Amino acid sequence: MARALLIAAVASGQGKTSFTCALAHRLRRQGRRVRAFKVGPDFIDPCHLAAVTGAPVHNLDLWMVGEARCAQWLADAARQADWLLVEGAMGLFDGSPSAADLAARLALPVLAVIDAGAMAETFGALACGLRAYGAPRRLAWAGVAANRVAGEAHARMLRDSLPPGMPWLGHLDDGVPRLPERHLGLVEAHEMQARLPASWQALDAALHLDLAALQRLPAWHRPASLAPPSAPPPLLRGRTVAVARDTAFSFCYAANLDLLCDLGATVTTFSPLADEAVPPGADALYLPGGYPELHAATLARSTRFMTSLRDWHAAGRPLLAECGGMMVCARTLRDLEGRDHAMAGLLDATAEMGTRLAGIGLHAWDTPHGELRGHVFHYGQLHAHATLVPAARTRPQHHGRPEAVYRERGLTASFFHACFASNPEATAALFGA
Template sequence: MRGLVIAGTHSGCGKTTITLGLMAALKKRGLKVQPFKAGPDFIDTGLHRLVTGRHSRNLDIWMCGQEYVKECFYKYAADADISIIEGVMGMYDGEHSTAKLVGLLKLPVILVVDAYGMAESAGAIVRGFVSYSPIRIAGVIFNRVASDNHFKRLKDSVQEDVTVLGYLPRDLDFEIPHRHLGLTVAEETPIAKENIAKLADTVLEHIDMEAILVMDDYPPLHSRKNGHVGDYPRFTGATVESEQSPTSAIKIAVAYDKAFCFYYEDNLDLLKNAGAEIIAFSPLSDSAIPDKADAIYIGGGYPELYAEELSKNTSMMKSINGWANSGKPIYAECGGLMYLSKGIYDFNGKFFEMAGVFPFETEMKKGRSHLGYREILLKEDCILGKEGDKLKGHEFHYSEIVNNSYELGVMSYELKNKKDSKNLSLVTCYSLLNNNRDEGYTFKNTLANYIHIHFGSNSEIAWNFLNHIMEQKWKA
């Protein structure tokens, strides 16, 4: 079993293209490729899955801790021929950088350098990365190379102690469409099969795959025994039979389509390992919540791009609204929160009605509203945990809540600041540490928030999630 990390000099240097190309080329050679992504990104992991046919896993030290990250890597790398981790930003950027992940997992690094507009200067860049820390750069791949002669000049500029593995040509004509949150998601099939095949062929032609496969510094990776390490649960790939397990009969309806596809795959696995059955449904195309569901989980995505279609599916919105008003559990994140609002104002200011569980609207902004890691402290018991629990996640969105101070008096909500009608606000169930704001909007047994919580950040989240659902079933 082998593993390697694709790191870059900076964001936009071509990491994702080269990562996808290597994955596609290795798969074409008949190898089983396990993808991973450093950090909290949802979109790259979906593209990895599109190319490899295997779920990509987020390896995030800040959210989940070192032991959890190591166990996640060992678990899913165990049955693969080779594992490829796509780095985040520039190799040394950030407190929890790609370099820090490399140091934790002891894997070889392939550095991606954008060669556009330079020749011999590339050697100085590579030398700087090599000498910056003890991490060994096992190889270099140049991106956007103009010609064979250009590549020769680039290669000759790199000192002999670093292997130049090859390049991708500037005229590759391979592009992944972008939008406001980044690349287009895999659920929209942004890369045709023939383009993936073309990318694989280009990699096989211009990059020395044999040198990658025989790198002499692959560490001896091995899977470990099932169990727990510290406070973090191990993955077993199957339902765990445990005294803690509330039931194996809990069914969670997970919204999954082009509008809602931002989920940490580990979250779904942890719920399944705790005893849940996951049932996928589409707010875009289905008419109602699946039969026999006990709870609903609506993740993030791009509801603003599909607002008109979502708004026209009135039967689903009525089903969601009725579910919430009946007191059955719903957990929603980011795009899911937007869907549960009264409606969405898109980038052009056009309003589309949504499920109306919460008495506010959401509005798309031209720039980012919030971006970054978040740690939250639960102020009360809820579906995510108990009062006092700390959880971690990531926030990245262009929308904001608007018009949330009207009509609250006639809604079935608990309110703060009841004496001041101009400052009415929904009850929130957690505080953001070091951020000076409260969030986690609640209505009966519905909880919605902008933060994508990683269930691996606290070993009790999945158990609490199912226990909460079971308690509501008993009360019904």
């Protein structure tokens, strides 16, 4: 059986992704098979984890996905791997459910990564605080690691600040180039593909790791109380779903595509940026989110794609457009420089990119087939003209404002990113079942 580790931190920006990639690269270089996961809704970090492990990455979220399905994905991966690395989200206790909740429910040992770039003995205080705060959840602690360490003397100071019984598992040296970022997070892995091997090697070289201590962790087992989830009915059997997949349409959960296949569908992909038309044999169309604002001029010139999209919509065929996908369905997309680009015009609206976060958080949509869960994270806004009225609105799980859901012929469009596994029947209905 595989060993498992949840790599957490005290906040965002502490180096979780860098540490996880460094650890995955080191383990693979030593011949171990590694599978990675990401806590909570996120499209970008999983791309880097998938690239460094060479395997698909699923998002584990107790509310969106459910405890049983999260455990099943881990159990499936454990049969193919020696290590399961789960990268946390934000701080260990941030959000509801948090990474700590997931670790407690699924018996995942926690490794806390702390940015020690401007820190000395307070490192130990932070580590003690994390462990004490997590005591009511009965978290299993694998230990602590430091990021941005100036040298061996600094590392020794940090290590000596830890109390007895709190293992020091290593550190990452300071000065390693950070993975580049933009307004929605890290630059995606496929955009820096040529540079990734050198980045991983640099991270690996900067990683000082007590691998023997990690090897003493027990094998992970799915909690006995969690039975495997039932298989979804084959509601899309015999149907083909075309999915836009390129840099402009890259925000798509791997698990969403898996669920379409589990429903019986055949999934085929195409590239709007390459001006490819919607595949002629498709029965349904999926436009995920991504970065259309960075490629708006190219999309506006993609006449074959735009014509096929308009024809598809005019025929009333099933089309799900999420976030950036919805923006491409507007009449106009206004980019960050204020330039307007003509889009497909399926929605009587102007899509505009902003510089401030316009929506974030877990959301649910009450569909005719039950609650479909997912999340919202966008800087863009849709300025609907007088003729465009929402058919429904999502319901925030904690805070924020509801998001409009538009229905026009066979088109369903929203800033809401659906987690298909949360309701297979509602998902199948969106794609024409």
